[in-house]
Structure formats: structure tokens, C-alpha cells
Amino acid sequence: MAYVEKRGKNKWRLNVVIGYTPEGKAIPKRKTVEAKNKTEAKQKLSEFEVEVLGGNYFEPAKITLEEFYHHHWLDKYANDPDSLSHDTRRDYIQVMETRVLPKYGHMKLADIKTIHILDYLSDLKKPNGVRLDGKPGPLSSSRISNCFKAFKNVLQRAVDWKFIKENPADAVDRPKAKSEKTDVYSEEEIDYIFNRLNNYSFIWQVLIPLAFVTGAREGELAALEEKHINLEKPSIYIEQTIVEVKGEGVVVNDSTKTERTRYISIPKFMAILLKKLIHIRKQEKFQAGSQWEWGDHLFLFGNEVGKPIRPDSISQWWRRFTQKQNIKHIRFHSLRHSSATHLINKGVHAKVIQERLGHTKMDTTMSIYAHVIEEADQKSAAHFNSFFEDKTVGGNSKI
Incomplete structure (x- = not known):
């Protein structure tokens, strides 16, 4: 059953009954349209009826973006540990609450269009005034890309859960994260750093070299336990953070x-240091007795009662260390980049580096270290010089 109702000048409400309640009350789908007269309204009613009965009609959601974010996305998606990694969840929440909701949160989901996504990206690309830390300059390409992914993710959940029919961000190409040259330490600088560590506690004498050797992230290093160390076949197992x-x-x-576990081979000197550290940690656990806070856990980099080191405290210590020792300061995370750069320059295959770093795709490794690989490739060309020394070209000219 379908019928039209006049709602005002050139305004008509289309009604298509899709069923009845147990009490016999009609359940209609409604849509208000503009039409010059009843004949035109009936034509639109016929089209609307086909759309509804064919299952192609999507009723616009009246919920706002902010309401959807707080009452649906956070509760049903973001807080589910199987949906997003901890770091991604934290990043998406930060982006939504500081960049998206203040500007678009009041809008109804159905009213957010592709032009709003384009405006959002345009604002992110401004040369100044967009950094949350107040520093001058633009956002990095990778940051802009992540901000886009956060907004798109929330809208996609709205599509999946039938709040809106289409994701307005689908029509926008994701900004590409350009490969930017990352500052790293040279072999000489790494050697100097290792020497300066002799003045610090043994935990740091192990943690810093291990970060360089393995390329592991702060959270991965903080989560290492005795059970993750293989001293017979020197290697560590990364499975938690x-x-x-x-x-x-x-x-x-x-x-x-990246939700990828991995084994990372380590040199013998690193295994010796880890063996000594494990012995120290076991002694500390024995002395702590009932005050030991983490049960059967034996974190390598923890305090005297077993509590693991906070990942952010590693970076804080690193800043103090480099400043006090007059060492060029780059982020602690850049020890990971220094590790990869060192291996590339030594001719290690990119696939091996990908596995050591835990990248899900080779493309990620190639993109991050594109400039290093290119420089290494240029240097490698010199290895072919010996084939052409004292040779002639065309029978007369020497190369």
C-alpha cells in the first residue's frame, strides 16, 4: 500500500506501508519531496515504492556525529580490543576529539558530505596553526594521512551499522605519507653512545644496545620477559607490548x-648481556619476596619489585642522557631507524629487515627507507667498476 499526503506548497509526503504491528497498525516508510502537483507526486511515489520494496531505500540517520562517536563507535568498536591496536585506538580518539568533533560533531551523520572531508584535509594541510603542540610549521604527510584514516574509520562504522548509506570519505584519495629522510646515528655515533653507557646502570647498558640491534619499539622492549630470551640460539621473541x-x-x-609476533636474532655479545641481566633480575625477585608485584612475570627492564618500565619513561631517560653526554639528540624511536639503516648499508635484504622490524608489508619498509635504499643502490654501482677497468668501448676509447 502506498499513498501521498500534501504537506504544504509544492510539498508532498510519500508513504509506503511495509507491514503491520501485532495490533494492526501500519508501519510506513516516509519521505518528503517537492512536486508541482499530485500527479508528479504520485510518479515520485511509484519510484519510492520500488526503492523501498526492493530493499534499496536507506533512511537518513538523525543522529549527530558526536552522538554516534560517543554512544556507538567508542562503546561498540574502539573499546573492543579485537578491533584496534592500543596505539591506533589512542591515536584515533585523539584525532576525533581534538580535530574532528569540535568542527563537525554537531552535524547529523547524513549531512556530512564529501566536501566536508575535503575541507577537513584542506585545513590539515595549512602551513601553520594546525600543530597541537603550538609549534610553527605544517603537519607531516604521515600525520595528515593518519588524521584522515581516523575520520574515515568512524564514518565506515556508521555505514556498516546502517546509520548512513555511503561513506563520504570513499570519494577522497587518502593522502600519501611521503618518505621523509629520518635522522639516524652513524656507526661512529653508535659506538660513542655505547661507550658513554658505561657510566649508567646495567639496565640501560642492555636496553639501549638491544634497541639498536633489534629495532624493537619502546613498548616491545618494556614488555620483554625472561621467557622471551633464547640464549642457546641467541634471539628474542616479540609477542607483547x-x-x-x-x-x-x-x-x-x-x-x-602490527599484531605480528616475530623472532629476532641477536649477536653473542647481546646474549651475554641479557644472561647477566636475567641473573640480576632473579636475585631482585628473590629479595623482594612477597613484595614482588607481578606474580610469575620477570620483566627484564623493571624495578626492584617487578613493575615493568613505562615506554614513555624510556624516551624521557633518553633525552636526559643525550643532553648530559652532549650527544646529538634524535628520538629514541630513531634507534629503530638507525638499526634498519645500518643493515641496509651492510647489504642485508629488505625482506629480512621487514621481518626484524615487524612491518606487515614490504611496501611499508620500502617506503620508510626509500632514500636509504636508493643511496645504498648508488654506492653498489661502484662494485661493477672492476669489470670495465682498462676496457675499451667501440674498439678505441677507454672507459
């Missing part, structure tokens, strides 16, 4: 950033 959750403190997340 330490994260700090607001309101809960330090917790163990039983997955890595």
Missing part, C-alpha cells in the same frame, strides 16, 4: 603494534 591505559596504569597488551 607494555601500554599505559588511562585509569588503569601500566598493563600488558598481548599483541604488538
Whole structure:
């Protein structure tokens, strides 16, 4: 059953009954349209009826973006540990609450169009005034890309859960994260750093070289336990991370950033250092007795009662260390880049480096280290010179 109702000048409400309640009350789908007269309204009614009965009609949601974010996306998606990694969840929430909701949160989901996504990206690309830390300059291409992914992810959940028919961000190409040259330490600088560590506690004498040798992230290093160390076949097993959750403190997340576990071979000198550290940690656990806070866990980089080190405290210590020792300061995370750069320059295959770093795709490794690989490739060309020395070209000219 379908019928039209006049709602005002050139305004008509289309009604298509899709069923009845147990009490016999009609259940209609409605849509208000503009039409010059009843004949034109009936034509639109016929089209609307076909759309509804064919299952192709999508009723626009009246819920706002902010309401959907707080009452649906956060509760049903973001807070589900199987949906997003801890770091991605934290990043998406930060982007939504500082960049998206203040400008678009009041809008109804159905009213957000592709032009709004384009405006959002345009604002992110401004040369100044967009950094949350107040510093001058633009956002990096990777940051812009992540901000786009956060907004698109929320809208996609709205599509999946039938709040809106289409994702307005689908029509926009994701900004590409350009490969930017990352500052790294040279071999001489790494050697100097290792020497300066002799003045610090043994934990740091192990943690810093291990970060360089393995390329592991702060959270992965903080989560290392005795069970993850293979001293017979020197290697470590990365399977978990330490994260700090607001309101809960330090917790163990039983997955890595990319949800990939991996074995990383280490040199013998590193295995010797780890063996000594494990012995020290076992003694500390014995002395702590009932005061030991983490049960059967034996974190390599923890305090005297077993609590693991916070990932952010590693970076804080690193800044103080480099400043005090008059060492060029780059982010602690850049020890990971220094590790990869060192291996590339030594001719290690990119696939091996990908596995050591835990990248899900080779493209990620190639993109991040594109400039290093290109420089190494240029240097490698010199290895072919010996084939052409004292040779002639065309029978007369020497190369």
C-alpha cells in the first residue's frame, strides 16, 4: 500500500506501508519531496515504492556525529580490543576529539558530505596553526594521512551499522605519507653512545644496545620477559607490548603494534648481556619476596619489585642522557631507524629487515627507507667498476 499526503506548497509526503504491528497498525516508510502537483507526486511515489520494496531505500540517520562517536563507535568498536591496536585506538580518539568533533560533531551523520572531508584535509594541510603542540610549521604527510584514516574509520562504522548509506570519505584519495629522510646515528655515533653507557646502570647498558640491534619499539622492549630470551640460539621473541591505559596504569597488551609476533636474532655479545641481566633480575625477585608485584612475570627492564618500565619513561631517560653526554639528540624511536639503516648499508635484504622490524608489508619498509635504499643502490654501482677497468668501448676509447 502506498499513498501521498500534501504537506504544504509544492510539498508532498510519500508513504509506503511495509507491514503491520501485532495490533494492526501500519508501519510506513516516509519521505518528503517537492512536486508541482499530485500527479508528479504520485510518479515520485511509484519510484519510492520500488526503492523501498526492493530493499534499496536507506533512511537518513538523525543522529549527530558526536552522538554516534560517543554512544556507538567508542562503546561498540574502539573499546573492543579485537578491533584496534592500543596505539591506533589512542591515536584515533585523539584525532576525533581534538580535530574532528569540535568542527563537525554537531552535524547529523547524513549531512556530512564529501566536501566536508575535503575541507577537513584542506585545513590539515595549512602551513601553520594546525600543530597541537603550538609549534610553527605544517603537519607531516604521515600525520595528515593518519588524521584522515581516523575520520574515515568512524564514518565506515556508521555505514556498516546502517546509520548512513555511503561513506563520504570513499570519494577522497587518502593522502600519501611521503618518505621523509629520518635522522639516524652513524656507526661512529653508535659506538660513542655505547661507550658513554658505561657510566649508567646495567639496565640501560642492555636496553639501549638491544634497541639498536633489534629495532624493537619502546613498548616491545618494556614488555620483554625472561621467557622471551633464547640464549642457546641467541634471539628474542616479540609477542607483547607494555601500554599505559588511562585509569588503569601500566598493563600488558598481548599483541604488538602490527599484531605480528616475530623472532629476532641477536649477536653473542647481546646474549651475554641479557644472561647477566636475567641473573640480576632473579636475585631482585628473590629479595623482594612477597613484595614482588607481578606474580610469575620477570620483566627484564623493571624495578626492584617487578613493575615493568613505562615506554614513555624510556624516551624521557633518553633525552636526559643525550643532553648530559652532549650527544646529538634524535628520538629514541630513531634507534629503530638507525638499526634498519645500518643493515641496509651492510647489504642485508629488505625482506629480512621487514621481518626484524615487524612491518606487515614490504611496501611499508620500502617506503620508510626509500632514500636509504636508493643511496645504498648508488654506492653498489661502484662494485661493477672492476669489470670495465682498462676496457675499451667501440674498439678505441677507454672507459
